[in-house]
Amino acid sequence: MRRADRLFQIIQILRRARGPITADRIAEELETSKRTIYRDIATLIGQRVPIRGEAGFGYVLDDGFDLPPLMLTPDEIEAAVLGAQWVAGRGDPALARAAEDLIAKIAVAVPERLRPFVLEPTGRAVPAWSTPPDRLNMAQVRAAIRSGTKIVLDYSDEQDRRSRRTVWPITVGYHETVRLLVAWCELRQAFRHFRTDRVEGAEFLADRYPERPGILRAKWRAHREAEHRRYKAIKAAEASAA
DSSP states (O other), X not given: OOHHHXXXXXXXXXXXXXXXXXXXXXXXXXXXXXXXXXXXXXXXXHTTOOEEEETTTEEEEOTTOOOOTTOOOHHHHHHHHHHHHHHHHHSOHHHHHHHHHHHHHHHHHSOGGGHHHHHSOSOOOOOOSOOOOXXXXXXXXXXXXXXXXXXXXXXXXXXXXXXXXXXXXXXXXXXXXXXEEEEEETTTTEEEEEEGGGEEEEEEEEEEOSSOXXXXXXXXXXXXXXXXXXXXXXXXXXXXXX
């Protein structure tokens, strides 16, 4: 790898990290030595890239620093296009249009030599043929997730039992054949998943729920991880009993 490419990749690694990242981890990802990373970090700091940290603790890229837009590698372009293709085939109509627009914008913005990676990618997402239509406005759902506001759902479960739920929306899960609204349910006082094709009606409220959206998402992730550990423990116990 050329040194200029390596410097660029170090910035990318720091930008995507959620906390301090050590020279050891950077060196492992870039398949080079820790000493080389130390020298490269010093070079970047000398070029006024706002990197904070020290050897042994880890490095952080300060907010506000960015590179010129769409300085993308061929693999990054193909990843973006493949992801956009997947969304275009499985997202709701608004997201599907946005994904198609994104591909078109990337094709216009990248240099001519990189355009074939957009227009003729080596991979292609297979379209989904059997996803049932959503029965609520997904653009409004995403707006409620971002703003942390409540939704009242008239919902019919797999046994056709109907209920009315006030929920705190967290995220939307895009699966191969269904879409799920993940939310905290006031009725059940627990996290619940609601299939978007089973919603009979929805009222989008202006009321904000008491948790901050980011904190609620963190609690849901912790709950999901705990459930996964419990499932693995049950399966391990069943295997031992057998």
